[in-house]
Amino acid sequence: MAADKTGWVPAGLAPVTNRAGFRGCGRLTHALSWLARWGGAGLAVAAFWLAPIGAASADGHHSAIWNTKCALGAEITEGCAAVLARTIVDAQSYPWSAIGLINFTGFGTRVRCTGALIGERLVLTAAHCLYIERVGKWILAPSIHFVAGYQRGAYVSHSTAVRYVVPKAFPEEDWALVELRDPIGSSAGYLGWAALDRAALERALRSGARVALAGYPKVRGHVMSVDMECKGPHFRNGQALFVHRCADMEGDSGDPLLLLRGGKATVVAVNSMGLAGVDEVISVAFPVATFYTAILDMLGGDRSVTDMDGLAGLPGRPPDP
Numbered sequence: 174m175a176a177d178k179t180g181w182v183p184a185g186l187a188p189v190t191n192r193a194g195f196r197g198c199g200r201l202t203h204a205l206s207w208l209a210r211w212g213g214a215g216l217a218v219a220a221f222w223l224a225p226i227g228a229a230s231a232d233g234h235h236s237a238i239w240n241t242k243c244a245l246g247a248e249i250t251e252g253c254a255a256v257l258a259r260t261i262v263d264a265q266s267y268p269w270s271a272i273g274l275i276n277f278t279g280f281g282t283r284v285r286c287t288g289a290l291i292g293e294r295l296v297l298t299a300a301h302c303l304y305i306e307r308v309g310k311w312i313l314a315p316s317i318h319f320v321a322g323y324q325r326g327a328y329v330s331h332s333t334a335v336r337y338v339v340p341k342a343f344p345e346e347d348w349a350l351v352e353l354r355d356p357i358g359s360s361a362g363y364l365g366w367a368a369l370d371r372a373a374l375e376r377a378l379r380s381g382a383r384v385a386l387a388g389y390p391k392v393r394g395h396v397m398s399v400d401m402e403c404k405g406p407h408f409r410n411g412q413a414l415f416v417h418r419c420a421d422m423e424g425d426s427g428d429p430l431l432l433l434r435g436g437k438a439t440v441v442a443v444n445s446m447g448l449a450g451v452d453e454v455i456s457v458a459f460p461v462a463t464f465y466t467a468i469l470d471m472l473g474g475d476r477s478v479t480d481m482d483g484l485a486g487l488p489g490r491p492p493d494p
Contacts, residue, residue, distance in 0.1 A: 367486035
């Protein structure tokens with residue numbers, strides 16, 4: 174599928190060009206409409222993006238609402254203890270080397286989100302990371318940098334982007350597929366992915382699998398850390414949303430939700446939004462199952478490929494020797 178110089182592809186996906194778009198109040202409205210469909214009245218107090226670093230508040234500093242999110246519904250005085258307790262991993266060792274930072278600086282804005290390689294040139298992240306809400310513009314693809322295996326200034330590999338796709342339904346759907354200029358998945362490795370459904374998730378959890386979240390939270394933005402055993406992963410709104418209670422916060426936009434089993438890490442969703450309420454604090458991710466055909470379009474692959482449990486998917490690959 175050919176891309177033009179503006180960096181977008183058609184075929185039912187939203188163009189990545191400079192245009193006016195959704196504003197913050199619109200996003201909040203959409204988030205609360207999700208809650209209405211879920212019937213979760215206790216959550217309807219606040220909804221907020223797990224924003225790119227520097228984009229969540231006017232001064233770019235940690236704000237009180239993130240204390241609530243970090244505390245995962247516990248005492249607010251716990252602050253970000255749960256996030257700080259995440260396991261620090263060796264980002265230059267596979268599979269963590271396939272995860273890295275999405276970077277952009279421009280329009281007076283700095284964006285830094287997490288992304289994950291799911292092919293030699295293909296990165297999965299959250300669509301809102303690529304949209305500059307303040308000016309109502311999508312970031313042009315060549316301005317996007319992906320740094321794989323980043324840790325304390327060191328990294329495994331780097332490439333700029335040539336194009337990306339986002340869903341027409343953004344912001345109700347919040348995922349993006351970024352095609353890189355260089356095939357850095359050969360040196361960093363890339364993760365497998367699977368279009369997991371509710372039944373397959375339940376089977377996997379019963380068999381001892383765990384759901385994990387990996388990325389770069391703002392309180393420790395130069396170190397990759399992982400919640401190795403997220404609480405309460407499940408589907409809502411049919412199977413359109415993947416809800417979890419991983420320890421996440423601002424900066425965890427675009428984190429991959431990983432199914433860990435049999436020594437493998439498989440991407441099953443991409444992290445998007447936090448919802449804070451009276452009774453609980455949860456996060457919302459978008460399951461790979463809702464956009465896996467777009468992955469296959471970008472990879473140019475066979476739509477009959479399968480991974481775990483006979484579901485659509487592809488295995489990952491470690492770095493070349």
